[in-house]
Amino acid sequence: MLLKVDNVSVSYGAVEALKAVSLAVSGAEIVAVLGANGAGKTTLLKAISGLVPIKSGSILYDGQKLHELPAHVIARLGVVHIPEGRKVFATLTVEENLNLGGYGCAKEEVQKAKARVFQLFPVLKERRRQLAGTLSGGEQQMLAIGRGLMRSPKLMLLDEPSLGLAPLLVDQVFATILQINKDGVPILLVEQNARKALSIANQAYILEVGRIVLAGAARELAADERVRQAYLGGVTYERRLRAKESRATGNTPDPRG
Amino acid sequence: MLTFIQQLLNGLTIGSFYAFVALGYSLIYAILKLINFAHGDLFGLGAYVGYTVFVYAFGVIGGALGLWGLLAVGFAAAALATAGAGLVIERVAYRPIYPIGRLPAVVSALGMAIFLSNLIMAVWGPRYLAYQESFIPTGFWQIGEFRIRILQVLILVSALVLLGILYFVVEKTTFGAAIRAAALDRETAALMGIDFLKVIRFAFAMGPALGAIAGVFVGMYYRQINFTMGWVYGLKAFTATIMGGIGNIPGAMVGGILLGLLEAMTAGYISAAWKDVFVFAALMLMLIFRPTGLLGEKVAEKV
Numbered sequence: 001m002l003l004k005v006d007n008v009s010v011s012y013g014a015v016e017a018l019k020a021v022s023l024a025v026s027g028a029e030i031v032a033v034l035g036a037n038g039a040g041k042t043t044l045l046k047a048i049s050g051l052v053p054i055k056s057g058s059i060l061y062d063g064q065k066l067h068e069l070p071a072h073v074i075a076r077l078g079v080v081h082i083p084e085g086r087k088v089f090a091t092l093t094v095e096e097n098l099n100l101g102g103y104g105c106a107k108e109e110v111q112k113a114k115a116r117v118f119q120l121f122p123v124l125k126e127r128r129r130q131l132a133g134t135l136s137g138g139e140q141q142m143l144a145i146g147r148g149l150m151r152s153p154k155l156m157l158l159d160e161p162s163l164g165l166a167p168l169l170v171d172q173v174f175a176t177i178l179q180i181n182k183d184g185v186p187i188l189l190v191e192q193n194a195r196k197a198l199s200i201a202n203q204a205y206i207l208e209v210g211r212i213v214l215a216g217a218a219r220e221l222a223a224d225e226r227v228r229q230a231y232l233g234g235v236t237y238e239r240r241l242r243a244k245e246s247r248a249t250g251n252t253p254d255p256r257g
Numbered sequence: 258m259l260t261f262i263q264q265l266l267n268g269l270t271i272g273s274f275y276a277f278v279a280l281g282y283s284l285i286y287a288i289l290k291l292i293n294f295a296h297g298d299l300f301g302l303g304a305y306v307g308y309t310v311f312v313y314a315f316g317v318i319g320g321a322l323g324l325w326g327l328l329a330v331g332f333a334a335a336a337l338a339t340a341g342a343g344l345v346i347e348r349v350a351y352r353p354i355y356p357i358g359r360l361p362a363v364v365s366a367l368g369m370a371i372f373l374s375n376l377i378m379a380v381w382g383p384r385y386l387a388y389q390e391s392f393i394p395t396g397f398w399q400i401g402e403f404r405i406r407i408l409q410v411l412i413l414v415s416a417l418v419l420l421g422i423l424y425f426v427v428e429k430t431t432f433g434a435a436i437r438a439a440a441l442d443r444e445t446a447a448l449m450g451i452d453f454l455k456v457i458r459f460a461f462a463m464g465p466a467l468g469a470i471a472g473v474f475v476g477m478y479y480r481q482i483n484f485t486m487g488w489v490y491g492l493k494a495f496t497a498t499i500m501g502g503i504g505n506i507p508g509a510m511v512g513g514i515l516l517g518l519l520e521a522m523t524a525g526y527i528s529a530a531w532k533d534v535f536v537f538a539a540l541m542l543m544l545i546f547r548p549t550g551l552l553g554e555k556v557a558e559k560v
């Protein structure tokens with residue numbers, strides 16, 4: 001087992017965001033974690049990458065206790081967390097963002113990895129000298145993924161890579177994820193876009209208010225009546241979500257993504 | 258014309274002092290959003306450590322080192338000791354406190370400033386100490402009726418070289434990008450494998466070291482030092498930091514030089530007594546018309 005999350009609980013003050021969550025990633029599979037807004041998906045990834053401390057339980061990766069290590073050490077072990085909302089460094093150039101993805105790696109390795117990323121996302125090469133904050137949402141997502149690939153990840157944690165992107169871009173992002181996985185990188189994918197996530201995942205977990213309520217092969221979950229009701233219902237889940245978000249913010253989603 | 262060139266040179270010299278000190282404020286503010294009020298007194302500490310090493314080394318090894326050898330030893334000792342003091346202050350006065358909040362950290366910084374200036378007074382006494390001729394380069398070049406002091410050239414060249422190096426490190430290297438990234442978003446920087454503590458240590462060592470170099474130069478330039486100098490220069494340099502745009506490294510340099518020029522020109526053409534009035538009037542105007550400072554942030558994040 002590459003990653004084993006065992007009975008992990010996390011609290012923010014009085015709010016218990018994760019309640020005895022267990023989950024595993026093995027081999028070169030894609031494991032999806034689905035759940036509504038506020039279910040605790042981001043907290044789960046942050047616990048693994050060391051950004052939030054866990055209250056109880058354990059997180060083992062390749063035999064090491066991740067929950068005892070600081071985030072920057074975990075990153076250097078090859079556990080690459082691509083955070084929700086892309087989090088590119090807006091006032092740094094595209095190239096500086098990429099270089100930081102390989103921070104601490106040998107110079108030749110960084111150059112090689114950068115060439116690979118430019119091949120995967122030619123637009124980043126064109127815009128290498130541009131400030132990351134001036135990229136479109138879709139380009140920023142490519143930069144966030146490209147930055148994550150700079151360290152030759154041994155495990156990739158992806159937090160809602162399709163959030164806020166136009167449908168065409170969503171397809172492209174999922175195709176990229178599949179490609180990265182085919183190249184041998186195991187992926188723990190957090191998504192609200194259940195349909196898409198289940199279509200590329202091998203295993204899936206469903207998280208509801210901090211608890212795993214359902215787990216199994218992605219194909220089986222996609223056929224499960226409860227899942228179809230709650231996450232793949234008549235109106236697609238993503239469309240309902242978008243409608244909800246635009247009501248909340250008073251904006252219509254940016255069609256360019 | 259003579260007055261102008263003379264005041265230009267004076268202004269650049271004084272501006273270099275401010276720029277050296279302003280950098281320390283800006284570097285630490287950029288990373289921690291903390292105004293390190295103890296920074297001015299670290300600059301004062303550097304001047305005193307330099308003084309002590311000069312007197313002591315001159316007494317023990319006399320002329321064996323030569324003036325330039327003596328200067329090298331004095332500057333290195335002042336920079337190292339002050340960098341060490343900066344690191345200790347970070348450890349004892351800030352690190353336990355910044356998780357609590359920004360205001361407590363600012364109070365702690367003020368406390369450290371008072372502590373340091375009193376420490377200097379307790380160790381070296383309240384009276385002015387004189388930087389002696391024996392450890393100051395006193396030569397000059399006479400061009401017509403115009404005189405260039407070697408010390409001024411040394412100050413300007415040092416400022417150009419050291420600030421240039423710092424600018425290069427922060428703006429052009431990957432370590433510099435890591436510093437800027439940590440300043441923007443500490444969590445995401447950690448996901449890149451960046452050790453935030455290392456970035457903080459860099460700022461708390463580099464800022465005071467540059468401040469100490471300025472402190473020693475001020476001692477040489479005015480020939481005397483006093484335990485209150487940290488407060489006086491700290492306040493001016495902080496003004497320069499705000500004028501250049503706090504948290505912005507090139508801004509601190511530009512702000513420092515501009516402030517020095519403003520002071521020198523006021524002193525040369527109006528009256529030295531008015532220079533602080535002009536400086537703080539300029540600060541007010543800046544805060545009204547360009548609150549982000551000359552080189553303040555302008556790129557907004559697009560979501």
Ligand SMILES: Nc1ncnc2c1ncn2[C@@H]1O[C@H](COP(=O)(O)OP(=O)(O)O)[C@@H](O)[C@H]1O
Pocket residue numbers: 012015016017035036037038039040041042043044
């Ligand atoms: N920094 C925080 N402080 C307090 N509560 C938080 C914090 N981050 C998240 N939470 C709460 O924890 C719960 C899980 O949040 P999160 O992990 O972001 O969910 P998701 O990613 O599934 O939308 C939510 O109730 C949220 O309000």
Ligand SMILES: [Mg+2]
Pocket residue numbers: 038041042043084
């Ligand atoms: Mg989330």
